[in-house]
Amino acid sequence: MAPSATGMVMSRSLIVRNTGSGPLVVSGLAVTGADAGSFTYNAGTLPLSVLPGASSVVNIQFQGATAGSYSATVQLLSNDADESPFDIAISASAVTVASLYNSWTSSAGLVGLPAGHDAMPFNDGVANLLKYAFNLNGGNSDLRTLTTGGGLAGLPVFSGAGSGAQAVFRVEFLRRKGSGITYTPKISSSLGVGSFVPMTGTTTVTDLGPQWERVRLDQPRNPATQPRGFGIVEVTLP
Structure with a gap:
């Protein structure tokens, strides 16, 4: 394992x-x-x-x-x-959680301040922790988004599916197994400060091998009554 x-x-x-x-x-x-x-x-x-x-x-x-x-x-x-x-x-x-992360930064050739969780050593707008969490390349610029249904690397992707009362707000993202990372999909109608709340709904998890799994979460959301939706996946390490 x-x-x-x-x-x-x-x-x-x-x-x-x-x-x-x-x-x-x-x-x-x-x-x-x-x-x-x-x-x-x-x-x-x-x-x-x-x-x-x-x-x-x-x-x-x-x-x-x-x-x-x-x-x-x-x-x-x-x-x-x-x-x-x-x-x-x-x-x-x-x-330890820190050892797993440090092993990843070391393999990416990152040391010192450029290896920090929030560091963006390649100025691509994607922090190291996000690259670690979503299987992006830590040793280079990488801001790919996940290919729905089959991607093996990339930032979370949000979309709408279905119509009317059967419509859902959908997020798909990768999850690193056993890493200690907490992944929390959230949704907002306004982008206002403090407006994002955890998503609820039907979760489907697909096993991708020893280290990764793909997660899809569908939250019912009728566009007729809730026409706007914004999503994030909050990533934290203890």
Whole structure:
């Protein structure tokens, strides 16, 4: 697993694929080892039957209370005559929020004042913290916006979808997993000082691998009664 901030939950998916000719029945799961208490799993209802050629997902979660390295073994119990239990070694590490950010600035070649959260060393109007939060290039000028539905880097994008009473005010943004960053989408009708309030509505999260996920939030908003809307995603580090 990618390093995560202490106390933050980091998730990875294990794919259980049946390459045999008969149903694979997973009857049990267990996490063993010295650091087993820092790992949990979710495989749905057991026993789990996986048909030939099919696959199923086991979600593994890690949460490190203190900085350090962690390891454990996931055991899958099944009707596989050759490999039951099937042992999978897993490892993870927890570091401070500051260490994660400092590692990013170091990889971007930033040191001293140009590495600060609010610094804009390339005068592109995008602070380092925003680049870190939204997977932009910290080592160069970068003010891209996210491509809706499929982008892997970029600042949040806001749009309207639907019509009439079914219309929504939509925001899409990337979220760095396990980083300790707080992402708060907000909306305002006026841009006035103090007018932005947290958005509410339906949230959809798409997993993008070890470090990233894409978030879409749809807030109902009828343009006939609320014709103006402005959005931001507030990003903070503890």
